[in-house]
Amino acid sequence: MTGPGAWRMCGKTASAEPIANQNGDKNMQIDLRTVTIEPQRQAFDHLVRRFGDKPASRYQEGTYDIQAAENLHYRPTWAPDQELYDPSITRIAMRDWYDLKDPRQYFYNTYTLTRARQQESAEANFKFIESRGLAGLIPLALRDKALAVLVPLRHVAWGANQNHTFVCGYGYGAAFTQPSIYQALDSLGIAQYLSRIGLMLGGTEALATAKQAWLQDDAWQPLRRYVEDCLVTRDPFELFIAQNIALDGLLYPLVYGAMVDGVWAAEGGSTIALATQFMADWFDETRKWADAVVKVAAAESPANRETLTGWIDHWSARAAEALAPVARLGLGEQAEAVMDERRADLAARLAKAGIKR
Amino acid sequence: MDMKAPEKKLGIKERYRLLTRDLAWEPSYQSPKDIYPYLEYEGIKIHDWDKWEDPFRLTMDAYWKYQGEKERKFYAIIDAHAQNNGHLNITDARYLSALKIFLQAISPAEYAAHKGFARVGREFAGAGTQVACQMQALDELRHAQTQIHALSNYNKYYSGFHAFAETRDRIWYTSVARSFFDDAMSAGPFEFLIAIGFSFEYVLTNLLFVPFMSGAAYNGDMATVTFGFSAQSDEARHMTLGLECIKFMLEQDPDNLPIVQKWIDKWFWRGFRVLGLVSTMMDYMLPKRVMSWREAWEIYGVENGGALFRDLALYGIRPPKGWEDAGKAIDHMSHQFMLAFYQWRFGTAFHTWIPSEEDMNWLSAKYPTTFDKYYRPRWDYIRKAEAEGRPFKNFGLAKLCQCCQLPCVFTEPDDPSILCHRETVYKAETYHFCSDGCQDVFENEPEKYVQAWLPMPQLFQEPLFGDLMAWMDWAHLKDGLDNGEYPGASDQQNFDRWRGLATTNA
Amino acid sequence: MSQVFIALQANEETRPIVEAIQTDNPAARVSREPAMIRIEAPGHLVIRRETIEENLGRDFDLQEIHINLITLSGHVDEDDETLTLRWDR
Numbered sequence: 001m002t003g004p005g006a007w008r009m010c011g012k013t014a015s016a017e018p019i020a021n022q023n024g025d026k027n028m029q030i031d032l033r034t035v036t037i038e039p040q041r042q043a044f045d046h047l048v049r050r051f052g053d054k055p056a057s058r059y060q061e062g063t064y065d066i067q068a069a070e071n072l073h074y075r076p077t078w079a080p081d082q083e084l085y086d087p088s089i090t091r092i093a094m095r096d097w098y099d100l101k102d103p104r105q106y107f108y109n110t111y112t113l114t115r116a117r118q119q120e121s122a123e124a125n126f127k128f129i130e131s132r133g134l135a136g137l138i139p140l141a142l143r144d145k146a147l148a149v150l151v152p153l154r155h156v157a158w159g160a161n162q163n164h165t166f167v168c169g170y171g172y173g174a175a176f177t178q179p180s181i182y183q184a185l186d187s188l189g190i191a192q193y194l195s196r197i198g199l200m201l202g203g204t205e206a207l208a209t210a211k212q213a214w215l216q217d218d219a220w221q222p223l224r225r226y227v228e229d230c231l232v233t234r235d236p237f238e239l240f241i242a243q244n245i246a247l248d249g250l251l252y253p254l255v256y257g258a259m260v261d262g263v264w265a266a267e268g269g270s271t272i273a274l275a276t277q278f279m280a281d282w283f284d285e286t287r288k289w290a291d292a293v294v295k296v297a298a299a300e301s302p303a304n305r306e307t308l309t310g311w312i313d314h315w316s317a318r319a320a321e322a323l324a325p326v327a328r329l330g331l332g333e334q335a336e337a338v339m340d341e342r343r344a345d346l347a348a349r350l351a352k353a354g355i356k357r
Numbered sequence: 358m359d360m361k362a363p364e365k366k367l368g369i370k371e372r373y374r375l376l377t378r379d380l381a382w383e384p385s386y387q388s389p390k391d392i393y394p395y396l397e398y399e400g401i402k403i404h405d406w407d408k409w410e411d412p413f414r415l416t417m418d419a420y421w422k423y424q425g426e427k428e429r430k431f432y433a434i435i436d437a438h439a440q441n442n443g444h445l446n447i448t449d450a451r452y453l454s455a456l457k458i459f460l461q462a463i464s465p466a467e468y469a470a471h472k473g474f475a476r477v478g479r480e481f482a483g484a485g486t487q488v489a490c491q492m493q494a495l496d497e498l499r500h501a502q503t504q505i506h507a508l509s510n511y512n513k514y515y516s517g518f519h520a521f522a523e524t525r526d527r528i529w530y531t532s533v534a535r536s537f538f539d540d541a542m543s544a545g546p547f548e549f550l551i552a553i554g555f556s557f558e559y560v561l562t563n564l565l566f567v568p569f570m571s572g573a574a575y576n577g578d579m580a581t582v583t584f585g586f587s588a589q590s591d592e593a594r595h596m597t598l599g600l601e602c603i604k605f606m607l608e609q610d611p612d613n614l615p616i617v618q619k620w621i622d623k624w625f626w627r628g629f630r631v632l633g634l635v636s637t638m639m640d641y642m643l644p645k646r647v648m649s650w651r652e653a654w655e656i657y658g659v660e661n662g663g664a665l666f667r668d669l670a671l672y673g674i675r676p677p678k679g680w681e682d683a684g685k686a687i688d689h690m691s692h693q694f695m696l697a698f699y700q701w702r703f704g705t706a707f708h709t710w711i712p713s714e715e716d717m718n719w720l721s722a723k724y725p726t727t728f729d730k731y732y733r734p735r736w737d738y739i740r741k742a743e744a745e746g747r748p749f750k751n752f753g754l755a756k757l758c759q760c761c762q763l764p765c766v767f768t769e770p771d772d773p774s775i776l777c778h779r780e781t782v783y784k785a786e787t788y789h790f791c792s793d794g795c796q797d798v799f800e801n802e803p804e805k806y807v808q809a810w811l812p813m814p815q816l817f818q819e820p821l822f823g824d825l826m827a828w829m830d831w832a833h834l835k836d837g838l839d840n841g842e843y844p845g846a847s848d849q850q851n852f853d854r855w856r857g858l859a860t861t862n863a
Numbered sequence: 864m865s866q867v868f869i870a871l872q873a874n875e876e877t878r879p880i881v882e883a884i885q886t887d888n889p890a891a892r893v894s895r896e897p898a899m900i901r902i903e904a905p906g907h908l909v910i911r912r913e914t915i916e917e918n919l920g921r922d923f924d925l926q927e928i929h930i931n932l933i934t935l936s937g938h939v940d941e942d943d944e945t946l947t948l949r950w951d952r
Contacts, residue, residue: 037442037445037514037855037858037859039513039514040513040514040515040516040847040851041512041513041519042513043512044509044512044518044519044520044521044522045519045520045522045523045833046520046522046523056509058502058506061502061505061506061509062501062502062505062506065522066465066468066501066505066522067468067472068465068468068469068525068526068535069526070526070527071526071527071810071812071815072539072810073532073535073536073539073540073543073808073809073810074536074539074540074543074805074806074808074809075543075808076542076543077398077543077544077545077805078394078395078398078480078545078546084472084539084542084543085472107502108428108495108498108499108502108503109428109432109502109503112421112424112425112428112499113425113428113429115421115425116421116422116424116425116426117425118421119417119418119421119422120422122418123418154380155380155381155382157380158380158381158484161380161491162479162487165475165478165479165487165491165494166479168472168475168494169472169475169476169478169479169494170476174468177472177475178498181471181475181491181494181495181498182495184475184478184491185417185420185491185492185495186417188377188380188417188488188491189416189417189418189421191376191380192376192377192416192417192418193418195375195376195379195380196376199367199375204367204375207375207379211379211382214382215382215383215385224386225386228384228385228386228387228392229386229387231384231387231392232387232391232392368942368943369941369942369943370942412938412939412940412941413926413929413939413941414941415926415929419926423926423927423929423930426930427929427930562934563934563936566934567870567899567933567934570898570899571896571897571898571899574897574898575897582897582898586872586898586899586933589932589933589934590872590929590930590931590932590933592933592934593929593932593933593934593935594929596934596935596936597939600938600939647896647897660866661936663865664865664866664867664936664937664950665936667865667950668865668938668950
C-alpha cells in the first residue's frame with residue numbers, strides 16, 4: 001500500500017521532510033515520525049468478558065448479548081404464562097444459550113453476500129437452460145418424474161419457512177435464533193426456485209397439478225400430515241429437530257443427492273441438476289450449522305441428550321415413513337434401498353454429533 | 358404430457374402470486390385455528406387474506422441481489438472510515454452524545470423489532486402478509502447489526518458506548534424505547550403491526566431518521582450517514598407494509614375501524630414520547646445543526662402526517678387523539694429534555710453541556726415563541742451558578758411516568774408555566790403520568806402497565822436500596838468517564854488532542 | 864392537494880433516475896440536501912423504466928431502485944414498467 005493513506009494506517013500520522021546530504025543538496029528522505037492515536041479499549045464490555053481484551057469479530061459484535069436479558073416490562077397478552085424472551089418455552093436447558101454458536105459465523109452481511117453470489121449462479125444457470133432450450137431436451141419420462149417430485153416440494157419448502165420463522169421468533173438468544181431467520185428466507189427462496197422449475201418444465205399447469213397432488217394424492221399425504229403437525233409444534237427446539245434434522249436430513253440427500261445428482265443425471269437429467277444446484281449447495285452448508293447446534297446442546301447435559309434423542313427418534317421415524325412414497329415416485333424400485341442408505345447416513349451423522357440411536 | 362407451446366410471459370403481479378401466496382394451502386390434518394392461534398383474540402375480523410397486496414413484489418433472489426449491493430457499499434464505507442480515523446472528521450465530540458443514545462436506546466429496539474416481526478411473520482395466516490413481515494424481520498436484524506458495527510469504531514476511542522448491552526436493560530432513559538417495543542411485542546399480531554408497521558414505521562420514522570442522518574452528514578459522521586441511508590432504503594419497504602396493513606384491516610370489515618382507531622391513538626402518543634429523545638439530539642447535540650425539531654415536525658409530521666390522514670379519512674379514520682397536544686409540545690420538548698439530562702448528568706452514559714451563547718441564539722431564532730421566554734432564563738441561571746462555583750446538579754431522582762417511563766418534566770399543553778402531572782388510583786395503588794395521553798393509555802389497559810419495571814423506583818428497592826455508587830456499578834456506568842459534562846471530559850480532551858495531532862504541527 | 868415524495872441517495876447511480884422523474888413529472892420539485900435528493904409532487908408521481916433506460920444506456924429493472932431509495936410517501940403501485948406514488952384517489 002502506497003500513497004498518503006499508508007501513513008494513516010492504525011491511527012498513526014507520519015511526516016516527511018527534506019534532509020540535506022553532505023553536499024548541502026536537499027533530497028527527499030522520508031523520516032517516519034509516528035504519533036499514535038491510541039484506542040481506549042478494544043471491544044464492547046460484554047465481549048471483553050466473554051472473549052478477553054481483544055478486538056471482537058463482526059459476528060461476535062452482531063450476535064452476543066444483543067437480545068434483552070432482564071427487567072422486561074410486560075408479559076405477552078397472547079401467552080401470559082410466558083415472558084417476551086423466555087428460555088423455558090423449550091424443554092432444552094442451556095446455562096448459556098450463546099454457546100449455540102453458528103460455525104459459519106453468519107451475520108446479516110456474510111449471509112446476504114453469500115446468497116447474492118449463489119443467486120447470481122442460479123440465475124446464470126436458468127438463463128443457460130432457457131437460452132439453449134435445454135428443458136425441451138430432457139427425456140419426457142424424466143421430465144414428468146422431475147415435475148412430479150420437485151414441484152410439490154415447493155409446499156414442503158413453504159412449511160419449512162413457517163417452521164424456521166417460528167424457531168426464530170420464540171427461541172432464546174441471538175446465537176440460536178439468528179440462523180433460523182436465514183433458514184426461513186432460504187426456504188422461501190427454495191420454494192421460489194422450485195416454482196420456477198415447474199414453470200420452466202411445465203408452465204402454470206404444472207404448478208396447479210402439483211398443488212392438487214399435494215392436497216390429494218396418496219403419495220403426498222403422509223408428508224403433508226408431517227408438515228402440518230410441525231405447524232402446531234410449539235417447542236422451538238423440538239421444531240428445530242423436526243425440520244432441520246429429521247425431515248431435511250433425509251429429504252435433501254434423497255431428492256437432490258440420490259435422485260437429481262444420482263439416478264436422474266444418469267438418465268439424461270443434468271439440466272435438472274443445473275436448475276437445482278442452489279438446493280444441493282444449501283443443504284451441504286446448513287447441515288454443518290444444524291449438527292453443531294445438536295452437538296453442543298446434547299453435550300450440555302444428560303437431560304438434554306435424552307430429550308434430543310427422544311425427539312430425533314420420534315420425528316425421524318415419521319419422516320422416513322412420509323418420504324417413502326416420494327422416494328418411490330422418483331426412484332421406483334430402488335426407493336427402499338436408497339432410503340435405507342440415507343437413514344444410515346443420517347444416523348452416522350448424528351452419532352458424530354453425540355446422539356446414538 | 359406433451360411439450361406445450363411456451364406460455365405468454367407472466368406479468369409481475371401473477372408471477373409474484375405464484376411465487377408467494379400460491380405456496381400456501383388450506384390445511385386439513387390440523388385446523389387453521391391451531392396453526393394460527395392468535396388471530397381472533399384482538400377482535401379484528403379478516404375474511405379474505407388474499408386481498409393483501411404487497412406493493413414491492415420482491416422475490417428472494419431479488420432481495421439477496423439488491424441487499425447484497427447495499428451491504429457491499431455499506432461495509433466498504435465503514436471500513437474506510439475506521440481505517441482513516443474517520444472519527445476525527447466530526448465537528449466535535451459533543452456530537453457523540455447523540456450516537457451514544459442511539460446505540461443504547463435505538464439499536465436494541467431494532468433487535469426487538471426483528472423478534473416481533475419474526476413472530477407475526479409466523480402468526481398471521483396470509484402468505485403475502487407473512488412474507489412481508491419475515492423480510493422485515495430480516496431487515497431489522499440488519500439494522501441492529503449495521504448500527505453496532507458502524508459505532509464499534511467509536512467505542513474504541515470514546516466513552517459511553519462500551520456497556521450498551523448493560524445500559525440497554527438497566528439504565529433509566531433506555532427504558533423509554535424498551536418499554537415502547539416491549540409494549541408492541543406483548544400486544545397481539547394486529548396491534549403489533551399498527552404499532553410498529555404503521556405508527557412507528559410510517560407516521561414517525563422519517564422524524565427519526567431523515568433529519569438525524571442529515572445531521573450526521575452535516576457533522577462529518579460518514580459512518581452514521583451510511584448506515585442511516587442504507588437502513589432507510591429498507592424502511593421504504595417497511596413503510597409500505599405499514600400502510601398496506603392498515604388499509605387491509607380497514608377494508609376487511611367495518612368492525613375493525615374503532616379498534617384500529619384506538620390503536621392509532623395509543624401508538625401515536627407512545628411514539629411521540631419516544632421521539633422526544635430525537636428532538637433533543639437535533640436541537641442540542643448536533644454541533645452543526647441541519648434544521649430544528651420544529652422544522653422537522655413541520656415537514657415530516659404535519660405535512661406528511663397531514664397527507665396521510667387526509668387519505669385515511671376515506672376509511673373513517675381521524676388523526677390521532679394526541680395530535681393537537683403534540684403540536685403544542687413541539688416548541689418545548691427538546692429544551693425540557695436537555696435541561697433534564699443536564700441536571701441529572703451524573704446518571705447518563707453520555708455527556709451534556711450548557712449551550713453556548715451562539716447555540717442559544719440559534720435556539721431563539723428557531724423557537725421565537727418559547728425559548729427566550731421559558732428556557733433561556735433557566736440556562737442563564739445554570740450558567741451563572743456554574744460561573745460562581747456552585748454548578749447546578751440535581752441528585753433528586755426523577756418521578757417517571759408509569760406509561761412512557763420518561764421523567765415527568767413536561768408542562769401543561771395550554772400553560773407552559775405549570776408542570777403537567779396526572780394520577781390514577783388502580784387497585785389501591787397510585788400511578789403517575791406525564792400527560793393526558795399517557796394516562797389514557799394506562800386507563801385502557803391497566804393490567805398491562807402495572808407490570809412495568811420502572812428503573813428509578815427500582816433503584817430504591819433491593820438490592821441497591823438507593824445506593825448511588827452501587828447503582829452506577831450495576832448499570833455499568835463509569836463515574837467520571839461516561840457521565841457528566843462535556844467540557845473537561847476525557848472525550849473532549851482526547852478529541853481535541855487527537856485532532857490537533859492530525860491537523861497541526863504541535 | 865397532498866404532496867407525495869420520494870427521497871434518493873445523492874450519487875452517480877441516481878442521477879439518471881432523478882432526471883427521468885423530472886422528465887415524466889413536470890410538476891415535481893427537486894431539492895438537494897446533504898447526501899440526499901428529495902422529489903416532491905402534488906397528488907402523484909410516476910417513475911418509468913423506459914425513461915430511466917434512455918438516460919442510463921442499459922437495461923434497468925425497476926427494483927434496482929431499492930439500492931438507493933431512502934424513503935417515500937404515498938400509496939405505492941408497482942408493475943414491470945412503472946412505479947407510482949399517489950395520494951389522490
